[in-house]
Amino acid sequence: MSMTITEKILAAHVDADEVRPGEIIDCRVDFVFANDITAPLAIQEFQKMDIPQVFDPDRVAFVFDHYVPSKDIASAQQCKITRDFVRAHDLPHFYDIGRSGIAHVLLAEEGFVGPGDVFVGADSHTCNQGALGAFATGVGSSDLAAAMALGRLWLRVPETVKYVLRGKLQPWVTGKDLILAIIGRIGVDGARYGAMEFAGEALAHLSMDERFSITNMAVEAGAKNGIMEPDDVTLAWFRPRARRSSAMYRSDPDANYADVRDIDASALETVVSVPSSPGNVVPVREVAGVKVDQCFIGTCTNGRIEDLRMAATVLAGRKVHAETRLLVIPATPRIYRQALEEGLIQIFLDAGGAISTSTCGPCIGGHMGVLAEGEVCVSTSSRNFIGRMGHRQSQVYLSNAGVAAASAVLGRLAHPDEVVRAPVPV
Amino acid sequence: MTIRGKAHKLGHHVDTDVIIPARYLVTNDPAELARHCFEDLDPTLRARIRPGDIIVAGENFGQGSSREHAPIAIKALGVPCIVASSFARIFYRNAFNIGLPLVESADAYAGIEDGHEIDVDLSAGRIDDHSTGGTFVSTPIPDFMQRLLDAGGIVGYVHAQRAQRKQ
Numbered sequence: 001m002s003m004t005i006t007e008k009i010l011a012a013h014v015d016a017d018e019v020r021p022g023e024i025i026d027c028r029v030d031f032v033f034a035n036d037i038t039a040p041l042a043i044q045e046f047q048k049m050d051i052p053q054v055f056d057p058d059r060v061a062f063v064f065d066h067y068v069p070s071k072d073i074a075s076a077q078q079c080k081i082t083r084d085f086v087r088a089h090d091l092p093h094f095y096d097i098g099r100s101g102i103a104h105v106l107l108a109e110e111g112f113v114g115p116g117d118v119f120v121g122a123d124s125h126t127c128n129q130g131a132l133g134a135f136a137t138g139v140g141s142s143d144l145a146a147a148m149a150l151g152r153l154w155l156r157v158p159e160t161v162k163y164v165l166r167g168k169l170q171p172w173v174t175g176k177d178l179i180l181a182i183i184g185r186i187g188v189d190g191a192r193y194g195a196m197e198f199a200g201e202a203l204a205h206l207s208m209d210e211r212f213s214i215t216n217m218a219v220e221a222g223a224k225n226g227i228m229e230p231d232d233v234t235l236a237w238f239r240p241r242a243r244r245s246s247a248m249y250r251s252d253p254d255a256n257y258a259d260v261r262d263i264d265a266s267a268l269e270t271v272v273s274v275p276s277s278p279g280n281v282v283p284v285r286e287v288a289g290v291k292v293d294q295c296f297i298g299t300c301t302n303g304r305i306e307d308l309r310m311a312a313t314v315l316a317g318r319k320v321h322a323e324t325r326l327l328v329i330p331a332t333p334r335i336y337r338q339a340l341e342e343g344l345i346q347i348f349l350d351a352g353g354a355i356s357t358s359t360c361g362p363c364i365g366g367h368m369g370v371l372a373e374g375e376v377c378v379s380t381s382s383r384n385f386i387g388r389m390g391h392r393q394s395q396v397y398l399s400n401a402g403v404a405a406a407s408a409v410l411g412r413l414a415h416p417d418e419v420v421r422a423p424v425p426v
Numbered sequence: 427m428t429i430r431g432k433a434h435k436l437g438h439h440v441d442t443d444v445i446i447p448a449r450y451l452v453t454n455d456p457a458e459l460a461r462h463c464f465e466d467l468d469p470t471l472r473a474r475i476r477p478g479d480i481i482v483a484g485e486n487f488g489q490g491s492s493r494e495h496a497p498i499a500i501k502a503l504g505v506p507c508i509v510a511s512s513f514a515r516i517f518y519r520n521a522f523n524i525g526l527p528l529v530e531s532a533d534a535y536a537g538i539e540d541g542h543e544i545d546v547d548l549s550a551g552r553i554d555d556h557s558t559g560g561t562f563v564s565t566p567i568p569d570f571m572q573r574l575l576d577a578g579g580i581v582g583y584v585h586a587q588r589a590q591r592k593q
Binding site: 024037038040041044045048049050051066067072074075077078122123124126138139140141142143145146149150154188189192193219222224277364365366370383385386387388392 | 441443448452453454465489514516519520523580581584
C-alpha cells in the first residue's frame with residue numbers, strides 16, 4: 001500500500017505493513033522528554049502508575065528550559081522534584097542549568113532524534129524535530145508519564161496535507177516567514193489533528209536551522225506533526241550527531257494526501273504576525289512604523305546560530321534605539337559559544353543588547369523580559385496570544401531575527417532593508 | 427450520563443495561555459491553578475463560574491501549549507465537561523487523560539447563549555438547551571476515548587494495559 005512518510009514511520013513502530021488515517025494505534029516510542037514545567041506533573045502521574053523504573057533510561061531526557069535559572073522559590077521547588085526523580089532513578093540524560101538549552105534545539109543538537117524516529121515530548125513545540133524526517137509530536141504530562149512507563153503511546157494516525165514549496169525564498173524571507181505565511185493562509189486550526197508534510201524545491205535551498213523553524217510552528221496551525229523527507233542536508237547535519245541507527249523514509253509518489261497545496265515560495269515577502277494570533281499574518285512593510293518597546297531574539301523557533309548571524313548582520317556597528325530594549329538568548333550553550341567565537345555576542349553587546357543564558361523565559365512571559373501594560377514587543381518566538389509575554393494588554397508581533405534586529409535599531413517595526421541599506425553611523 | 431449546568435459561552439480559538447497564563451505554571455496544585463483560570467481572557471470570568479457550570483466554546487478550544495495545567499485548572503473550578511465546536515489536539519488528549527469529558531458540537535455553540543441551562547448527555551451525544559427548548563447533536567465520543575474515561579484517565583489505562591500484558 002502507498003503511504004506518506006508519517007504513515008510509514010508510524011507503521012514501522014507498530015510492526016504493521018500499513019496504517020491508515022483515523023486509525024488509533026498503540027505506538028512504540030523511540031525517545032521521550034519533559035521540561036521543568038511539564039516534568040513535575042509527569043513524574044507525579046508516573047508515580048501513580050506504580051512502575052519502579054522508566055521503560056528505558058537511555059531513551060528518556062529531562063531538560064530544564066522554561067523557568068531556569070529558577071526565578072523564585074516556587075519554580076525552584078518544581079526543578080527540585082525533577083532533580084530528585086532523576087537521581088533516584090539514575091537517569092543519564094538530564095540537562096540542568098549551565099548545560100541545558102531550549103529542549104527542542106538541544107535534543108536535536110545532541111543527536112537524541114533522527115530520521116525515522118517516533119519522538120514524543122511534553123511540550124507542544126516537539127513537532128520541531130520533524131525537520132529531520134522524524135515523527136515528532138507534543139503531548140501533555142500524563143501522556144508523557146504513560147510513554148515513560150510503557151515505552152508506548154496511543155496515537156490517532158493523522159491525515160497528511162502536503163505543502164509543495166516552489167521556487168526559492170527572496171533575501172530577508174526566511175523559513176520563519178514561510179511557515180507564518182502558510183499559517184496566515186490556512187489559519188490557526190487549518191491543520192488541526194493532521195500532519196503537515198513540507199516538500200518542494202524551496203526546501204532544498206534551506207539549511208537545517210531554517211527547516212526547524214518551519215516544522216517548529218506546525219502546532220500553530222493545529223497540526224499533530226510537521227515533517228520533511230530527509231535529504232543530503234539532513235544527513236550532513238545529523239550524521240555527526242547520531243546516537244542511534246536511523247531509518248530514512250520517503251512518501252510514496254501515489255501516497256494518499258488529504259490535500260496537496262502549491263506555494264510559490266519565491267513570491268513570499270518578509271512578514272509578521274500581528275497581535276494576538278499567529279494566524280494574523282501581514283507583510284512587515286504594512287505595519288512598519290509601529291512603535292516598539294522590546295525586541296526579543298531567541299526561542300526554539302529562532303534562537304539558532306543562523307538567526308543570531310542574521311541579527312548581527314543588521315546590528316553590526318549600530319545601536320539599539322534609545323526607547324527600545326533588545327534581548328538576545330541563544331537557544332543552547334553550544335550556540336552561545338559559537339556566537340561568542342564568531343564575534344556575534346560582541347556585536348550584540350556593542351549595540352546595547354542584553355544577552356542571557358539559554359531559557360524560554362520571555363517567550364512565555366515567565367521571566368527575563370516580561371512586558372508591562374501597553375508595551376509592544378517584536379519577537380522571534382511562535383506565539384502572540386493575549387498575555388503571552390506579560391500584561392494582558394501588552395502586544396507581540398512575531399517575526400524573523402532580521403526584522404526583530406532592525407526594529408530594535410529603529411525603535412519601530414521595520415524591514416531589515418531599511419537598516420542595512422542605510423550607512424553605518426560613524 | 428447526563429450533566430446539567432449553566433453555560434458560560436466563550437469565543438473561538440481560546441488558547442491555553444488565556445486559560446492558565448504561564449506565569450502561574452510553578453505549581454501542580456489544581457486549586458491554585460483554578461484561582462487564575464481564564465484570568466487573561468476575562469478577569470471576572472472565574473468568579474462567575476460555579477461548580478457544575480459548563481463551558482461552551484467555539485472552534486479550536488485549547489489551542490497552543492501542551493500544558494496539562496489548562497484542563498486541570500478548568501476541572502478544578504468544578505466544570506464537569508466542555509462543549510465546543512472543536513478542540514485543539516493536545517488539549518483534547520489532556521482533558522480525557524485527566525478524566526474531563528469534551529463534547530464536540532458546532533450546532534450547540536451556534537444555538538446556546540451565555541447563561542442558558544443545558545443538559546449534556548455524554549453517552550447519547552445530545553445537548554438540550556432548557557432556556558430555549560433547543561436540542562443539538564454532538565459528535566459521539568470515540569470508543570477509545572470512552573474507555574479512557576471509564577478507566578478514570580490515562581493512569582487507570584496504564585494499569586489496565588499492564589494487567590493485560592501480564593496475562
